[in-house]
Amino acid sequence: MAMASVLQQIMIPVYQPHFGGREKEYVNQCLDSTWISSKGEFIRRFESGFAEYIGAEHVTTACNGTAAIHLALLAIGVGPGDEVIVPTLTYIASVNTIMQTGAEPVFVDSLKSSWQTDPEDIKRKITAKTKAIMAVHLYGLPCDMDAITAIAKEHGLFLIEDCAEAFGSRYKGQHVGTFGDVAAFSFFGNKTITTGEGGMVVAKNQHIIGNAYHLKTQGVSPTREYWHDVVAYNYRMTNLCAAIGLAQLEQADEILGKKRRIAEWYQQGLAGLPLQTHEELPDTVHAFWMCSVAVDDAKSRQPLRKHLKQAGIETRPFFYPAHSLPHCGNAQSFPVAESLSARGINLPSYPGLDRQDVALIIDTIHGFFESAST
Numbered sequence: 001m002a003m004a005s006v007l008q009q010i011m012i013p014v015y016q017p018h019f020g021g022r023e024k025e026y027v028n029q030c031l032d033s034t035w036i037s038s039k040g041e042f043i044r045r046f047e048s049g050f051a052e053y054i055g056a057e058h059v060t061t062a063c064n065g066t067a068a069i070h071l072a073l074l075a076i077g078v079g080p081g082d083e084v085i086v087p088t089l090t091y092i093a094s095v096n097t098i099m100q101t102g103a104e105p106v107f108v109d110s111l112k113s114s115w116q117t118d119p120e121d122i123k124r125k126i127t128a129k130t131k132a133i134m135a136v137h138l139y140g141l142p143c144d145m146d147a148i149t150a151i152a153k154e155h156g157l158f159l160i161e162d163c164a165e166a167f168g169s170r171y172k173g174q175h176v177g178t179f180g181d182v183a184a185f186s187f188f189g190n191k192t193i194t195t196g197e198g199g200m201v202v203a204k205n206q207h208i209i210g211n212a213y214h215l216k217t218q219g220v221s222p223t224r225e226y227w228h229d230v231v232a233y234n235y236r237m238t239n240l241c242a243a244i245g246l247a248q249l250e251q252a253d254e255i256l257g258k259k260r261r262i263a264e265w266y267q268q269g270l271a272g273l274p275l276q277t278h279e280e281l282p283d284t285v286h287a288f289w290m291c292s293v294a295v296d297d298a299k300s301r302q303p304l305r306k307h308l309k310q311a312g313i314e315t316r317p318f319f320y321p322a323h324s325l326p327h328c329g330n331a332q333s334f335p336v337a338e339s340l341s342a343r344g345i346n347l348p349s350y351p352g353l354d355r356q357d358v359a360l361i362i363d364t365i366h367g368f369f370e371s372a373s374t
């Protein structure tokens with residue numbers, strides 16, 4: 001027993017945030033000034049700094065990424081009777097928020113090459129009820145935005161981007177979140193930049209961001225006190241969170257640079273093994289939120305994870321495809337997403353990993369396949 005628990009102690013987690021800047025200083029400024037709630041200068045500074053970093057016109061903070069997606073959907077008027085096209089291989093928040101509006105998620109499969117939303121399958125799933133397409137930039141690699149924006153335009157559909165995993169991701173030089181009508185980012189503790197819990201809504205036009213702002217602030221009138229004209233929410237971010245976010249934003253390039261180097265170490269070290277790494281594609285900048293592999297043989301996925309765990313290395317399996325979850329019950333088949341979901345592993349991916357950590361992980365993976373083949 002004691003032996004087993006020692007062996008299974010995690011030494012290298014999948015993620016931990018990198019606080020190398022002015023986080024403490026800014027949080028202390030909030031405390032000293034007593035502005036710890038959702039008013040205060042850091043909200044404004046974080047919003048304007050974020051908008052500038054990604055090249056967005058209009059943004060507003062939210063209390064988490066899920067709330068940001070919910071606001072994004074509501075801000076473009078998604079509701080009962082509508083269908084929203086969404087990849088089945090995504091985190092559940094993309095799907096639950098669609099259902100929370102009263103609309104129906106219509107699932108699409110993924111591409112084998114990039115693991116991202118398959119544009120051809122989007123075309124097949126468009127009906128008279130389709131209101132919007134939600135593109136999810138899974139694990140930090142952008143979707144094929146030329147294809148997806150063209151489909152949305154041709155069919156007169158709204159385009160939403162779930163950029164929760166894609167801070168720092170670019171397509172043809174343009175930061176994701178600026179292609180669609182509206183987009184959402186997450187700043188959860190394991191996201192590329194974090195505020196603990198937090199999110200951001202991004203929109204192309206002032207009207208949409210105005211709707212999102214109205215809905216996140218209880219639908220209160222800007223001119224008449226305690227006058228509310230809609231069923232709305234308290235989805236505001238606190239000044240404390242924004243203070244952390246601003247400090248994180250100041251280190252964005254450094255954090256992204258460290259993550260890119262880690263991804264390169266993995267790619268070099270894992271070459272030749274019976275698995276696929278998540279490669280950057282031409283015309284994209286992969287932010288490598290997660291460094292992931294899909295093993296060739298699904299049967300080796302759990303044994304490999306167990307082998308890594310015994311060496312103190314934490315991993316995560318890929319998401320279950322949403323269509324297979326009980327409350328989304330959908331009997332259709334999505335062969336690529338199902339296969340990826342059964343074969344995928346997220347490896348430790350946090351910016352503080354050094355060369356030795358990554359070398360240990362790579363050696364442990366090599367050790368697994370060597371012992372499996374003898």
Ligand SMILES: *Cc1c(COP(=O)(O)O)cnc(C)c1O
Nearest residue numbers: 064065066091093164165186188
């Ligand atoms: C993390 C994540 C979210 C939700 O963000 P929270 O801040 O945890 O609410 C939504 N979509 C995707 C794809 C995510 O990875």
